[in-house]
Amino acid sequence: MRLVFLGTSSATPTPRRFLPSLALIRLGDMFLFDCGEGAQIRFRRANLKFSRLRWILISHMHGDHITGLMGLLMSLQMAERVEPLTIVGPVGLREYVQANRRFLRTEFAYDTDFIELSRDFESVYDGPEYLIEAGRLDHRLPTYGFALIEKDKPGRFDVEAAKELGVPSGPLFGVLQNGESVTLADGTVVRPEQVLGEHRPGRRVAYITDTRPCPMAVRLAQNADLLVHESTFGLDLAEEAKLKKHSTTVEAAEVARLAGAKRLVLTHFSPRYVDLEMLRREAAEHFPCVDVATDLKEFELEPVP
Ligand SMILES: [Zn+2]
Ligand SMILES: [Zn+2]
Known part of the structure; x- marks a missing residue:
């Protein structure tokens, strides 16, 4: 399993950081978490294949997380996509895409299947290999965190x-x-x-962005092998984090600790921060294994043995 950060800035892009978007590649399937402006440019830069994209999961309808979606969907059409695409996000997402399509007079030859979220917690998908869960976070408008959970595999046959x-x-x-x-x-x-060895537990990745620390974030991140968590602000702007309903470095670390996550990757940084190492250090005081995401940085999760 491989994660590629396509954008790591909050609110507005900077010369170094595009808006939030994260690609997760698992075997043949690709998941895109959020789709900020310019995501498809980063997508090409990372040499990712449009054809493998199967899921787009949008956390919420703030512009920084969604302004890249129409451009990406149009590029998929130009690439003559035929495979269906499932788009998950808050209520209103389907209407947003349909209205854009009407104004832009554009049709998609591939099927788009929308799953709109409105409950506090739901299982979005339960397939033979993995499941996807979504839970409502605590932000200024309906916002969802996601967990991708692989199913356990039976032990190896001897x-x-x-x-x-x-x-x-x-x-x-x-x-x-x-x-x-x-x-x-x-x-x-x-x-x-x-004749069977020990059963092999699947891996779990959680994507939590744009939220105050909340029990749902901890639930989604429970025992995660990798937790991607926003850290819009450092300790210096803790009051602003409260006001704007975001998290600080230390709050993200606390969620990771409470959830028993193995590894934390911080993202969604305010454009004010240039020195991300300072943010990493703040979180690392409270959680042992912290990285900061930068655009196009990749993280690999070991395959189940
Ligand atoms: Zn945001
Ligand atoms: Zn937001």
Whole structure:
């Protein structure tokens, strides 16, 4: 699993930082969290493939998180996309895209499936390999955080052990791999735990941006292998963070700590900050494993062994 930050500024772009957008690539699928202005330019710079994009998840309808969406959707049309695309976000997102399409007199040949969020917490998708959860955060307008949660994998099948126990290769292997016992011709029962290794837990990534610290942020980030959390302000502007309903470095670190996350990556920095290392240090006083995102910076999550 690979994360590529396409934009890491809040409110307005700077010469170094574009507006918020994060691509997550997992096997064949790509997820785009937020789509600030210029996201598609960064997308090309990062050599990402439009065709792999399957999900766009928009946290909220503040301009810095959505102004890149129409341009990206139009570029997908120009790239002759045919695969459907699922767009998730707050109520109003579908109307926003449709109104833009009307004004711009543009049609998309590919299907766009909208999932609009309105509840405090919901499971957006539950598929064979992963699920996506969304939860309402605490910002100036309806805002959602997301968690991408891989499903646990069964332990590895030990062919040698199975053969030693007398299981003939063939369909019985599959039955054991599915976690069921089998009875051999001589009446011996072989249980799955005799031939399967430890089950392998899936990974969890949480994307929490534009919020005060809140219980929902902690819930979504619970035991996350990687938590991406906004840190619009440092300690020097803690009052402003309260006023504008954002988080500080230390508050982001506190969410990571309460959630038991393994790793924290800060993003969505106010344009006022040039020295991000200072922000990283503030958070690192309260949480051991902190990085700061910069545009086009990549983070890799080890595959499940
Ligand atoms: Zn923002
Ligand atoms: Zn916002």
